[in-house]
Amino acid sequence: MPVFQETAHKERDLRINPTIEPPLPRLTPHPDLSDARDGIERHEVVVIGAGPAGMMCTLLLARYGLGDSLVCYDAKPGTLKAGQADGLQPRTLEVLKSLDIADEIINHGCHMSEVAFWNPKPKSSPQDPPAIERTSFAPDVVVAARYKHEVTIHQGRIERILENNLDQYASNVIRRSSRFVGFQLDEEGDAEFPVKFEIEQEGPDGTKTTRTGRTKYLVGADGAHSAVRRSMGLELAGETTDHIWGVLDFVADTNFPDVRKRSAIHSDAGSVMIIPRERIQSGEYLTRLYVQTVEEVDPSEDAGVNGFGSNGVKSKEKSKSRRAGITLESILEQAGRVFQPYEIKIKEGTEVDWWAAYQIGQRMTPKFSLQDSKGHDRVFIAGDACHTHSPKAGQGMNVSMMDSYNLAWKLTHQIHGLSPQTESPSVLSTYGFERTTIAKMLIEFDTQFSSMFSGKIDSDKSVEGLTHEQFLKVFSDGSGFTSGCGIEYPAGILVEPPSPGNGYPVTGDNYLHGTLKPGRRLLNSKVRRYADANLRDLQDDFISTGRFRVLAFTSLDLAQKEGRSAKSLTQVGQSILPSFPAGTVELVVLHPFPERRFEWVDIPGTVKKLAEMRFHGPIDDSLYPTYGVDPNEGALVVVRPDGYVGVISSLVDVAQVDSYLSKSLVKV
Amino acid sequence: MPVFQETAHKERDLRINPTIEPPLPRLTPHPDLSDARDGIERHEVVVIGAGPAGMMCTLLLARYGLGDSLVCYDAKPGTLKAGQADGLQPRTLEVLKSLDIADEIINHGCHMSEVAFWNPKPKSSPQDPPAIERTSFAPDVVVAARYKHEVTIHQGRIERILENNLDQYASNVIRRSSRFVGFQLDEEGDAEFPVKFEIEQEGPDGTKTTRTGRTKYLVGADGAHSAVRRSMGLELAGETTDHIWGVLDFVADTNFPDVRKRSAIHSDAGSVMIIPRERIQSGEYLTRLYVQTVEEVDPSEDAGVNGFGSNGVKSKEKSKSRRAGITLESILEQAGRVFQPYEIKIKEGTEVDWWAAYQIGQRMTPKFSLQDSKGHDRVFIAGDACHTHSPKAGQGMNVSMMDSYNLAWKLTHQIHGLSPQTESPSVLSTYGFERTTIAKMLIEFDTQFSSMFSGKIDSDKSVEGLTHEQFLKVFSDGSGFTSGCGIEYPAGILVEPPSPGNGYPVTGDNYLHGTLKPGRRLLNSKVRRYADANLRDLQDDFISTGRFRVLAFTSLDLAQKEGRSAKSLTQVGQSILPSFPAGTVELVVLHPFPERRFEWVDIPGTVKKLAEMRFHGPIDDSLYPTYGVDPNEGALVVVRPDGYVGVISSLVDVAQVDSYLSKSLVKV
Structure with missing residues (x-):
């Protein structure tokens, strides 16, 4: 178009950049990190380990606002770790989406939508050679979720994606060839930076130098052999069971019909699990096989395994030789x-x-953090450093990243002065409390799940007394864990348990399909935004920026000046939200009308003022029922920064919302 | 998990990288680009201009395989251009998706789903002040498309996304501060590199040096003032109509209820179009307004406009002073x-x-290319260099990028030796033929559309004799253009017109909703992949890698050894595909069964061998009917590298497919 006059503001040049989310507000003074007083480097947070847990933690801290006072040390040199995990659960995908880093994974990872179950084929005569047959298919994800499938993709690729995103928020944060030696709590030496640690750095010429640093907080995400854990005096405890497996990533040439589906194969000769994997550069597709390689190792032999570090016990010869005999050829x-x-x-x-x-x-440490003399958490462990599981249910990388996802906002709130200091227990202390609870449940589940997969199904279709139908039931019942969507944090200062009857506005208990419950994540729904009629995902208003949100399910009387909704919204907007630091609590509003019923002027002004672009209606009749909310009553829900429901109150009981938020955030 | 034995192949490290699509095979020798013989730089393609058209062209050429023998010169210094266009049509989004670069745009751009129409409010008495009222809403996209909305986002951001992707495929290709001076065809000087051109480069110290280069092909995407066009001796021709508009991007404070929707406002005082825009860093949302600033400029005054370059004629004083009087304040x-x-x-x-x-x-050049003495196209223009439109229908950036999208694969096929040299007209010559046809149609449409938007609607709801209902009809009828999804290339060697009756397998004419037609793009559909039961988008098997695809709609007798489908697939797989260079024609197969009916062993082996991961079925009963194919009959469709249908034949008429492909590709 022929322009004859044109004026641009300089800000406009910024519009070409990728979208960056704003940091959390900071009420505390910015720290003095200079090493002038004693020649010692200082940071607010030091993360050890740049695997999925450590990289996720570092990325989140940088996004929340700590990019300038943060480092992550990793013992390996410049290259990224080529990890072993490959599975991302639906819940992990939701979290990655909330960070705007899910697209490459979803576009190029392998989706697992269906599971095939194969079992021994009944023989018509004893002379028949052994054979397997498909017993059934089942959906891979049976719970409600934004993504109805798992994704498999190389762990190193996920780490690279996390690091690429980190580059948008901070620079020079990941320091490699830097081995963590140990730490000690030295509150007397520097009360503000009480964690004194040593790092051994290897130069390009191989020379090693040891440096001392101080930090306010230390996060050990340094894997199953964690030196941070050792330095805390903690050990992984648990059982080593009796199944030995081989795992193999390759391009398969096969006439097995379900090679591109997750397949659980039980035969008379043993078990195999197929995990289909992503397309690679050649255009071919990888396949992962988990192959049970020997029938049994006597558990009484105390099978110590290379890889368990300080917890290992010397193996007995029989098991040892069995493991040594495993080769690529024997697995194949x-x-x-x-x-x-x-x-x-x-x-x-x-x-x-x-x-x-x-x-x-399956092993874990009894606690995930270490306190200073005042009982304040100073050192944390996350990921494989505090728990190990079998890879069968695809938990490892997911649980590890979710540890960090739980920790990072609490740590930032603490450092930024957003958490109340009067509360005991503190917001920060809920990390260990919440994540050990989840780890224990997962380890119990994994023990059951793994031994089931390792078990032998006879041609009469039973696995050690388990029929195929029972096997399917365990598989289906476990879907809350295997999808990550059934995780429920225990009651505590961040999770206020429901008090049914007392005006509690949610009915039903179909929690895996969306019924709201404190401690569980808010399910995604498709909604229609009022302002622009766009189809939106509700979870896109709950992105990971470290903010709390009040989600108001308004009632059918929304357009009545003195209605429940009007009163509630006015109080929330005029009294509650302004009492917390600006930018720490956002308002999201839903209305119950699938069709257009009102204009902006008909509804409380708070909605346009505070939630113009976060105000949505249903696309059909299922929205409110999905969450268990009655459109006549409405509801108020506080959603934590990590997307989990904190408290649910009656639309008119704004005091409960205020009370919950007052425990979670300082007042201004 | 505790690993006690581990072996990785070095290739595995590559699995962390973003997915890169393979280049086209090259049958011609790699060129000698050294300047040893005469000190002159040589390239296979030189692109002038790094705006949307030039950047798209450069990116595509690099992805198709010319990354090492390609440069793009842009006159501006290191920074990206802050352009004026902001709208991406559904078809453009499909193309960006086919290049795996749509995600940021879709996630962070503004979606326009609905249009609001506002008109003068009838007065109850003549003393009433003028007012407007909403007459109706309409969906912004009424045709079938993968994305049911347009997206608006800053043009500079799109350019940056294109350039980021280019970095994955080639390095040092974009050269800035390099002004194109002119070219001449000098076949005698070097028959292989006949286009001799001059570039004036500005150094960091401001010194200018002129360099001479040679190239096989030159693409001018250097905007409305194109120096390439001038050097070709071509001019933009057309009318300058009588409407003057102001355009404004800002954060609005308004009580107008539809500010977040595309709104066409006709009032007694003039017209405004609202284009909602993306969220910016501050968390606020931009709004674009197109404001009709003066009532009329007499077209007989020969309104020459600064910006039309050599085509401008000296303005008459009256119009000139009117334009000069337009300020930000007057627009507001x-x-x-x-x-x-x-x-x-x-x-x-x-x-x-x-x-x-x-x-x-609305103006355009009569042709888009220049031939050498043998009639072979050597110089091309694309984008604003060959056509300009009003911004009203959001065409500019879209048509420009689509010019390049049409050109780039043909140019690469030519250079790589994949196009038959015996054909006349050549594959390459269809660029000008196809794109001038589209440009002409668009200019006609835009003329009508723009004057309609500029027109005044009286409170009796007519615009210069047009009622609001007629206005809506033009708006809706124009949806094929405004969405980009209705574009139809004319019959030619790449588009074989249908011959109904003669076994032609498609019935119906609902082309805007999917009915297959040569010259139109293949509509996306959701399909279920057989191999892994994943829900897929059919267009994801037609990504932009420069390949032709044979899409087989197999028939209900797919599982019969001597059925139509078996015969057809066997011939396509064994005779036709192998007769073209490896990696230039891919097979995609659909089957008509929504439920699972067969095993791999029941269907022709060609499917698993050539299309294991490109073999899909319907998710409901609509798949075959959408495309106008009878499941009893099936169909064969050749889809061009740019996603447009080339030929449609009966499932058993594989000779027609062979004949079409033989005109488009060399045989081996």
Whole structure:
């Protein structure tokens, strides 16, 4: 178009950049990090380990506002770690989406939508060769979730995506070739930066120098051999069970019909799990196989496993030799026996991407943090440093990243002065409380789930007394864990348990399909935004910026000046929200009308003023019922910064909302 | 998990990288680009201009395989251009998605789902002040499309996204501060690199040096003032109409209820169009207003407009003074009059992002390319260099990028030796043929559309004799253009017109809703992939890698050994595809069964061998009917590398497919 006059503001040039979310407000003074007084580097947070847990923690802290006072040390040199995990659960995908880093993973990862169950084929005569047959298909994700599938993709790729995003928020935060040596709490030396630690750095020429630093908080995400954990005096405790498995990533050449689906194969010769994987550069698709390699290791032999570090006990010879006998060839041979009558081999012209052997074990530390003399949490561990599971249910990388997701906002709120200092227990202390609870439940579930997968199903269709139908039931019942969507944090200062009857506005208990419950994540729904009629995902108003949100389900009398909704919204907007620091609590509003019924002037002004672009209606009749809310009554819900429901109150009981928020945030 | 044995292949490290699509195969020798013989730089393609058209062209050429023999010169220094366009049509979004660069745009752009129409409010007495009222809403996109909305976002951001993606495929290709001076065809000097051109480069110290280069092909995407066009001896021709408009990007403070929707406002005081825009860093949302600033300029005054370059004619004084009188204040004042009784102003504490004034004009060059002495296209123009439109229908950036999208694969096929040299006209020559056809249609449409928007609707609801209902009809009829989804390339060697009756397998004519037609793009559908039961988008098997695809709609007798489908697939797989260079034609297969009916062993082996991961079924009963295909008959469809249908044949008429492909590709 022919322009003859044009004027641009300089800010306009910024509009070309990727969207960056704003940091949390900071009420505390910015720290003096200079090393002038004693030559010692100082940080507000030091993260040890740049795997999924450590990288996620570092990224979140940087996004929330600590990018300038944060480092992450990793022992490995410049390259990214080529990890073993590969599965992302629906809940993890929701969280990655809330950080705007899910697209590459969803576009290019492998989606697992369906599981195939294969079992021994009944023989018509005893001379028949062993064979398997498909018993059934089942959906991989049976709970309500924004993404109805898991995604598998190389762990190193996820780490790279996290690091790429970190580059948008902070620079020079990841420091490699830097091995954590140990820490001590030295409150007398510097009360503000009481954690004194040592790092051994390796220069390009191989020379090693040890440096001392101080930090307010230390996060150990340094894996199963965690030096931070050791320095805390903690150990992983638990059982090493009796199943040894091989795992193999390769391009398969097979006539097995379900190679592109997650498949649980039980044969007379043992068990195999197929995990389909992403397309690689060659255009081919990877396949991961978990292959049970030996029938049994006597658990009384105290099978110590290389990899358990200080917890390992010297193995007995029998188990040791069994493990030593496992080779790529033996894994493939065993797979071949299980797959009969089908064939599976490495595609001609390709190389095996990776293979390994491992023994299933479930272990965890009794606590995830260490307190200073005042009882204030100073050192934390996250991820494999505090729990290890089998890979069967695809938990590892997910639970690890979710540890960090739970911790990072609490740590930032503490450092920024947003958490009340009068409360005991503190907001920050809920990290250990909440995540050990989840870890214990997961370890119990994983023990059951793993041994089930390791078990043998006879051609009469029972696994050690378990029928295929019972197996399916455990699989389905476990979906809350395996999807990550059923996680429920225990009651505490951040989770106020429901008090049904007392005006509590939610009915029903279909929590896996959306019924609101304190401690559970807010389910996504498709909604229609009022202002622009756009189809939106409700979770996109709950992105991970460290803010609390009040979600108002307004009632059918929304357009009545003296109605429940009008009163409630006015109080929330005029009294409650302004009493907390600006930018720490946002308002999101839903209305119950699928069709257009009102104009802006008909409803309380608070909505346009505080939530013009976060005000939505249903696209059909299911929105309020999904969450268990009666449109006649409405409801107020406080959603934590990590997307979990904190408290649910009657639309008119704004005092309960105020009370909950007052425990979670300082007042201004 | 405790691993005690682990072996990784070095290739595995590559799995962390973003997915890169493979280049097209090259049959011609790699060129000698050294300047040893005469000190002159040589390239296979030189693109002038790094705006949306030039950047898109450069990116595509690099992705298709020319990254090492390509440069793009832009006259501006290191910074990206802050452009004026802001609208992306559904079809453009589909294309960006096919390049895996749509996510940021879709996530962070503003979606326009609905249009609001406002008109003068009838007065109950002549003393009433002028006012407007909403007449109706309409969906912004009424045709079938993968994305049911337009997206608005700053043009500079799109350019940055294109350039970021280019970095994955080539380095040092964009050269800035490099002004194109001119070119000449010098076949005698170097028959292989006949286009001799001059570039004036400005160094960091401001010194200018002129360099001479040679290229096989030159693409001018250097905007409305194109120096390439001038060097070709071409001019933009067309009318300058009589409407002068102001345009304004700002954060609005308004009680106008539909400010977040595209709104067409006709008042007694003039017309305004609202284009809602993206959220910016502050968390606020931009609004664009197009404001008709003066009532009329007499077209007989030969209104020459600064910006039309060599085509401009000296203005008459009256029009000139009117344009000079347009200021930010006058635009805002005029907007205020139109919006009455609503108020609209700049939000306190914010600055206007950008404003400009322009006069609507529609012009184009008669041809888009220049031939050498053998009649072979050597120089091309794309985008604003060959056509300008009004911004009203949001065409500009879209048509420009689509010019490049049409050109780039043909140019690469030519250079890589994939296009038959015996055909006349050549594949490459269809660029000008196809895109001038589209440009002509668009200019006609835009003329009608713009004057309609500029027109005044009286309170009796007619615009210069047009009722509001007729206005709505033009708006709706224009949806094929405004969405980009109704574009139809004319019959030619790449578009074989349908021959109904002669076994032609498609019935119906609902082309805007999916009915297949040569020349139109293949509509997206949700499908269920057979191999892994994943929900997929059919268009994701037609990504922009420069390949042709044969899309087989198999028939209900798919599982019969001697059925139509089996015969067809076997011939396509065994005879046709192998006769073209490897990696130039892919097979995509659909089956008509919503439920699972067969195993791999029941259907032709060609499917698993050539299309294991590109073989899908319906998710309901609508798939085949959407495309106008009878499941009893099936169909074969060749889809061009740009996603447009080339030929449709009966499932059993594989000879027609062979004949079409033989005109488009060399045989091996």
